[in-house]
Structures are given as C-alpha cells and as structure tokens.
Amino acid sequence: MSSGTVTEPREQEREGVLRLSPRQIRFLALVRRECNRFLKIKRQTIGAPLLETFLYISVFGAALGSRINELHGFDYVVFVIPGLIMMAWAINAFANNSSSILQQKFQRAIDDQLSSPASPMELLLAFSLGGFLRGLVVAILTFVAASLLVDLPVEHVLVLIPGLFLVGFFFAQLGVFVGVRAEQFDDVAVWQTFVLTPLIFLGGVFYSASLLPQPFETLTHFNPVYYMIGIVRYGFLGYSETDVALSLLVLTAAVSVLVALNYRLFTRGTSLRA
Amino acid sequence: MALQIEDLVKRYPTGTEALKGVSLSIEAGEFFGLLGPNGAGKSTLIHCTTGLASPTSGSIRVFGHDAIDHYEQARLGVGLAPQDVNLDWFLTVEETLDYHGGYFGMRRRDRKERSAELLDAFSLTEKKDERTRTLSGGMKRRLILARALMHRPRLLILDEPTAGVDVELRLELWQYVQRINAEGTTILLTTHYLEEAEQLCDRISFINGGEIVATGSSDELAERFGVSSLEDAYLELVGRKELSRAHLASEEAA
Numbered sequence: 001m002s003s004g005t006v007t008e009p010r011e012q013e014r015e016g017v018l019r020l021s022p023r024q025i026r027f028l029a030l031v032r033r034e035c036n037r038f039l040k041i042k043r044q045t046i047g048a049p050l051l052e053t054f055l056y057i058s059v060f061g062a063a064l065g066s067r068i069n070e071l072h073g074f075d076y077v078v079f080v081i082p083g084l085i086m087m088a089w090a091i092n093a094f095a096n097n098s099s100s101i102l103q104q105k106f107q108r109a110i111d112d113q114l115s116s117p118a119s120p121m122e123l124l125l126a127f128s129l130g131g132f133l134r135g136l137v138v139a140i141l142t143f144v145a146a147s148l149l150v151d152l153p154v155e156h157v158l159v160l161i162p163g164l165f166l167v168g169f170f171f172a173q174l175g176v177f178v179g180v181r182a183e184q185f186d187d188v189a190v191w192q193t194f195v196l197t198p199l200i201f202l203g204g205v206f207y208s209a210s211l212l213p214q215p216f217e218t219l220t221h222f223n224p225v226y227y228m229i230g231i232v233r234y235g236f237l238g239y240s241e242t243d244v245a246l247s248l249l250v251l252t253a254a255v256s257v258l259v260a261l262n263y264r265l266f267t268r269g270t271s272l273r274a
Numbered sequence: 275m276a277l278q279i280e281d282l283v284k285r286y287p288t289g290t291e292a293l294k295g296v297s298l299s300i301e302a303g304e305f306f307g308l309l310g311p312n313g314a315g316k317s318t319l320i321h322c323t324t325g326l327a328s329p330t331s332g333s334i335r336v337f338g339h340d341a342i343d344h345y346e347q348a349r350l351g352v353g354l355a356p357q358d359v360n361l362d363w364f365l366t367v368e369e370t371l372d373y374h375g376g377y378f379g380m381r382r383r384d385r386k387e388r389s390a391e392l393l394d395a396f397s398l399t400e401k402k403d404e405r406t407r408t409l410s411g412g413m414k415r416r417l418i419l420a421r422a423l424m425h426r427p428r429l430l431i432l433d434e435p436t437a438g439v440d441v442e443l444r445l446e447l448w449q450y451v452q453r454i455n456a457e458g459t460t461i462l463l464t465t466h467y468l469e470e471a472e473q474l475c476d477r478i479s480f481i482n483g484g485e486i487v488a489t490g491s492s493d494e495l496a497e498r499f500g501v502s503s504l505e506d507a508y509l510e511l512v513g514r515k516e517l518s519r520a521h522l523a524s525e526e527a528a
Contacts, residue, residue, distance in 0.1 A: 020381075021379075022378075022379025022380075023379065025379045025380070026377055026378070026379045028376065029373055029376020029377050030376075032373070033362075033373050036364065036365070037364045040364055103363075104362065107360060107363060108356075108358060108360035109360050109361060109362035111354075111356065111360050112360070112373075112421070113377060114326055115326055115349065116378055117345065117346040117347075117349040117350055117377075117378065119346075268328075273326055273327055274286070274321055274326060274328070
C-alpha cells in the first residue's frame with residue numbers, strides 16, 4: 001500500500017467509497033444548505049421548540065394533569081405527549097421551509113440554486129428535507145426528554161414511524177408551498193397563526209375529542225390533524241379514536257397531492273422564476 | 275458557438291413583451307457586449323439563458339446544448355454574476371463558494387481547491403469565515419464574481435458587474451476577466467459604462483425595446499449610426515443625441 005492511500009483525506013476516501021454522481025453531490029449540497037441554515041440558528045430553530053414543548057409538558061402534564069383523572073386508561077401527561085411530539089415535528093417542518101424559502105426569495109439568493117442544473121424535483125425534495133429533518137431532530141429530542149420524565153410506551157413502532165414520517169413530510173411540503181407562494185412574511189405568519197395553530201390545538205393534542213360536547217365532537221372529525229394525532233397516539237399508546245389504517249391511507253394521499261402541487265410550482269417556476 | 279439564441283420571445287403575464295423575437299450568436303472565446311437602456315431586455319435575456327426566467331417561445335443553445343427543456347448540460351457551461359447582490363446571508367464567504375460548487379456537482383476536494391484559488395484571486399482569503407452580510411459592497415461584488423467562476427464555466431455572464439464599485443476593484447476585475455477570456459472563457463457583458471465595452475468587447479449588440487437593433491464592433495456600430503464613437507452611437511439609439519459630447523462641443527464653439 002502506498003503511503004498516499006493512508007494519508008488521503010477523509011472526504012476523498014468517502015468519495016472513493018461512495019462514488020457519488022454529480023447529481024447526488026448536487027442534491028446533497030442542496031440539502032446541506034437547508035440543514036446548515038437551521039443549525040446556524042439552533043437556539044431559535046431547535047432550542048426554542050424544545051423549551052416550548054417542555055413548558056407544555058410541565059403545564060399540561062405536571063400542573064394540570066395532577067388534577068385530571070386518567071384518560072382512556074392513561075395518565076394525562078402520557079396521553080398528551082404523543083400529540084406534543086407530532087406537533088413539534090409538524091410546526092418545525094412547516095416553519096423551517098416556509099421561512100427558508102421566503103428569505104431566499106427576498107434576498108434572491110435562491111437564484112443560485114435555480115440557475116444550477118438541479119431539476120424541479122431535486123429542488124423540491126431538498127427544500128422539503130430541510131424542514132423535515134429539523135422537525136425530526138426536535139421530535140427525537142422531545143421524545144428523549146419526555147422518556148426521561150415519564151414512562152412513555154411505544155406500542156406499534158411500525159405504525160408510529162411511517163405515521164410520524166408522513167405527518168412530518170406533509171407539513172414540510174405545506175411549508176414549501178406557503179414559502180413559494182408567499183410574497184411577504186405576513187403571508188407565512190397568517191398560515192401559522194390562523195390555520196396551523198388552531199387546527200393543531202383543536203385536533204385533540206391536549207384532550208380526547210370523544211369527551212367534547214356536541215357539536216364540537218362532530219366538528220373535530222373535519223379537522224385533518226385529528227386523524228394525524230390518532231395515528232401517532234396509536235403508535236405510542238396503542239389507543240386511537242380514529243380508524244388508523246384509513247387515516248394512514250388518506251394522509252398518504254394528501255402528501256401525494258401536495259407533492260404533485262409543489263412539483264407543478266417548481267416545474268412552472270411559479271413565484272420562483274420570472 | 276458559445277451562445278445561440280433564436281427568435282426569443284418573453285411575454286410576462288401582464289402582457290408586457292420584454293423580448294420580441296431576439297436572435298443572437300456569440301462565438302466561443304468572444305468578449306461580447308450587450309448594451310441598452312434600462313428596461314431594454316438585457317437582464318431578461320440573461321435570465322432566460324440561465325433559467326431564472328421561462329421564455330415564451332424561441333430557442334437558446336449554450337455550446338450546442340438546449341438551455342430551455344434539457345438544460346442540465348447548458349447550465350453547467352454558464353456562470354452568472356447578477357446585477358443585484360444576491361448572496362445568502364446565512365453562509366460564510368467560503369461556504370458560498372463551496373455550496374455553489376456542490377450545486378454544480380463538483381467533488382469536495384475539487385471544491386476546496388477551486389475555492390482556495392478563487393479566494394486568493396479575489397483577495398477574499400482573510401474573509402473566508404465571515405458571513406456574507408458583514409462584507410463591504412466591494413467584497414460582495416468580488417464574491418459574486420468568484421461564485422460565478424466557481425464551477426469553471428465556459429460562458430461567463432456579467433450583468434453590470436462594475437455598478438457602484440471603486441476604481442481599483444473595477445480595474446482588478448477587468449484584468450482578471452480579460453485574463454480568463456484570453457484563456458478561452460467566453461464573456462457576455464452588460465454595462466452602462468460604454469468606455470468599458472469599447473475597450474473590452476470584440477463585438478457589441480445594442481438592444482432596445484426588447485429587440486436587437488444593431489450588432490458589430492464598436493467602430494462598425496459608430497459607422498452604422500454615422501457618428502464617431504460608441505457613445506454617440508448609443509445616444510443615437512436611445513434618441514438622446516443632444517447629449518453627445520461632440521454635439522455639445524460644436525454648440526459651444528458656435
């Protein structure tokens with residue numbers, strides 16, 4: 001073996017071993033840029049959501065939960081944690097992608113990616129993965145923190161992982177859609193404040209919809225987030241008020257529709273190219 | 275042929291026709307100037323070539339590769355230094371070059387070597403770890419040009435690269451661009467500094483109202499408009515010949 005082989009830099013070895021094609025290098029660069037952005041401001045993008053979730057657990061779990069009896073056989077705090085984990089992933093995936101794309105549009109920095117050889121699908125997936133991965137990081141850290149505080153079961157991991165991934169990807173796609181279509185930061189804030197937050201809060205993160213009086217119980221069934229929480233709660237606790245298989249199918253369909261819609265935006269260049 | 279544009283039309287949804295059937299050919303190795311008043315269609319033509327605008331009709335080929343429908347090879351051959359500073363605030367100077375190289379499929383080792391070379395060439399090495407938003411205007415301009423050159427494009431498009439830069443940087447920049455042109459890089463330049471175009475460009479096109487109205491060397495253009503300089507030819511083009519220095523001098527003499 002020549003000494004040159006031994007002293008080769010790690011990246012060179014990696015390239016040699018992985019033999020990345022130019023397209024793969026390009027895609028990785030696009031994804032790395034998105035991750036680099038949220039990691040550079042991690043106090044805001046990871047620290048703040050973690051603190052927020054911790055506060056929810058403290059207030060709704062420890063303080064309020066001590067006065068609430070079990071819900072469907074689970075401690076109140078255990079009942080709400082699956083929804084909190086899902087909420088953390090959803091909100092972070094959405095917020096990351098919508099603001100990252102809008103910021104780059106404002107600075108026109110996005111032209112660097114748009115004038116590269118990257119295809120519309122590569123761009124769409126890379127922008128989506130940024131928020132998806134940020135949501136994943138926050139969700140994992142929330143899960144770890146929650147597991148230290150309470151005994152959190154994982155009953156159906158094969159439902160939980162695809163379920164959470166689909167929810168994360170749905171909100172990542174929604175973030176891309178809003179970021180591309182938005183013309184000002186207010187457009188993103190409107191979605192977050194007047195659409196996502198009410199849907200998530202009224203979707204049953206903090207309560208069981210079956211305990212609501214009419215017409216609120218029926219109204220909850222029109223909230224898509226209710227079914228997402230159902231999937232995740234079933235994955236963790238083995239309990240759900242919704243048809244989990246049907247929810248997974250509908251969620252997959254909803255993700256597909258959003259991907260198709262975003263792909264159309266990127267192919268046509270709507271709100272991105274002149 | 276480095277760039278071949280045929281019957282390029284760009285109509286915006288508002289109905290404004292920014293390009294009205296533009297045809298243009300730039301030979302490999304040429305230093306080509308595109309001159310015209312604001313709103314003439316220069317940037318639109320550049321954006322169509324680099325994928326930042328979608329043409330309504332017509333064709334664009336970069337070194338023989340279709341730049342509209344099968345753009346991958348075409349875009350690999352083009353580097354764009356845009357008119358407006360469009361740097362990513364989240365990135366450092368070195369990261370700006372590294373990511374750009376990544377977007378164009380360059381391997382990490384190549385990216386490292388190339389960015390070190392360009393940081394040195396544009397006197398940015400000391401600033402390599404600084405975020406782009408902290409740079410001075412001149413430094414930002416240097417970085418934009420370095421970024422455009424990162425993936426070693428065979429066609430470099432400079433959209434008003436010297437707007438608002440100091441004399442030293444302008445001279446440095448032209449020396450560098452002339453050197454890479456001599457080494458074989460084709461240059462497409464838009465500028466409002468006519469003396470720059472006169473000194474640097476082999477051929478120049480005048481564009482006005484979305485149409486190419488004349489193409490030739492600076493002498494040929496002056497001859498075509500029946501005047502003695504490129505500046506006067508330009509003033510004839512935009513209908514402001516009363517601003518001509520020759521005209522003012524003759525009036526003063528009278």
